[in-house]
Amino acid sequence: MNIKVKKATFFYGKRCIFNNINFELNEGEMLTILGPNGVGKTTLIKCLLGFSQLNQGNIFFDNKLYKDINKKIFWKKISYVPQIKEFNFSYDVKSMIMLGRNPYIGFMKMPEKNDHYEVEKIIELFNLEKIKNKSMNNLSGGEKQMVLIARAMVSNPEMMIIDEPELNLDISNQDKIFKILNKLIKNKKVSCIINTHNPINVIKYSDLSILMKKDLSYYYGKTNEVLNIDNITDVFELSKDYFKKIKDKIFLEV
Numbered sequence: 001m002n003i004k005v006k007k008a009t010f011f012y013g014k015r016c017i018f019n020n021i022n023f024e025l026n027e028g029e030m031l032t033i034l035g036p037n038g039v040g041k042t043t044l045i046k047c048l049l050g051f052s053q054l055n056q057g058n059i060f061f062d063n064k065l066y067k068d069i070n071k072k073i074f075w076k077k078i079s080y081v082p083q084i085k086e087f088n089f090s091y092d093v094k095s096m097i098m099l100g101r102n103p104y105i106g107f108m109k110m111p112e113k114n115d116h117y118e119v120e121k122i123i124e125l126f127n128l129e130k131i132k133n134k135s136m137n138n139l140s141g142g143e144k145q146m147v148l149i150a151r152a153m154v155s156n157p158e159m160m161i162i163d164e165p166e167l168n169l170d171i172s173n174q175d176k177i178f179k180i181l182n183k184l185i186k187n188k189k190v191s192c193i194i195n196t197h198n199p200i201n202v203i204k205y206s207d208l209s210i211l212m213k214k215d216l217s218y219y220y221g222k223t224n225e226v227l228n229i230d231n232i233t234d235v236f237e238l239s240k241d242y243f244k245k246i247k248d249k250i251f252l253e254v
C-alpha cells in the first residue's frame, strides 16, 4: 500500500506539534520515525490512522483521501500496534492472536480451519509455542509485545503501523521482530511505518526515515542518507563525543 502525506500540520490547542510534514512510502518499504520524547511521533501516527485530524494538509492511501475510504476495507488493509503500557488482557495468547483474524471471521461467527492455520503459522514464526496457552496477564512485557505484533501480522495486512515495537524487548528479540517485519515487507510487499528509539534497528532494517526535531523541522529521506551522526546529534541535541566510546568499543570490533 502506498501512503502520501502532504503538508501535514497538527496543533493540540494553540501548540503546534508538527508543521508542513511531507513524505511518501511505497509497498515493500519500511519507514521509521525517530525523534526526542514528546516531539510528536505518536501524534503523527494517530493522524495517519484517522484517530486525530490534521489542521492542515492531506493523507492519501493508494491515492485516496482517508475520508473517501470505506473504513471496513481500511481496517482490513491496515494493522496498528499501539504502545503497550499497562494493559489488562483477559485472553490466552492464542485467543489474543486470533483477534487479529476478526476482519475475516465476521460478526458472531466462529474462526474456521484457515483462521486456526494462520494463527498456528504465526505462533511458530514468533516462537510462541511454549506460551500459547498462557494468560496474557501472566506474560512479561516483552512477551506481550511479541504477541501484539503477531496479532497485527496474522490479518495479512497491506500496511503495518507500529508504535515503538522495541518497548520491553531485549536486543535479541528486537532484532528478531525487525527481521520478521523485514522479511514480511520484502516477501509480501507490505509497507510498514514504525516509531522507534533504537537507531541500530533503523540502520539495519529501514528503507526511509523521518527524524523529527523539537523546533518543528525534520529530516526525511533514505535511511542510509539521513541517519548520520550529524543529523542524530542535531535532532537529539547530543555532543559528537557521545558516539566516540561506542564507536571504539563496539562498532570497530565487529
Ligand SMILES: Nc1ncnc2c1ncn2[C@@H]1O[C@H](COP(=O)(O)OP(=O)(O)OP(=O)(O)O)[C@@H](O)[C@H]1O
Residues within 6 Å of the ligand: 012, 017, 035, 036, 037, 038, 039, 040, 041, 042, 043, 044
Ligand atoms: N491529548 C493531548 N492533548 C494535549 N497534548 C498532548 C496530547 N497528547 C499528547 N500531547 C503532547 O503532544 C506532544 C507530542 O506527544 P507524542 O506522544 O506524539 O510524542 P512522542 O514523540 O510520541 O513521544 P515519546 O517518544 O515520548 O513516545 C507531547 O508534548 C505531549 O505531551
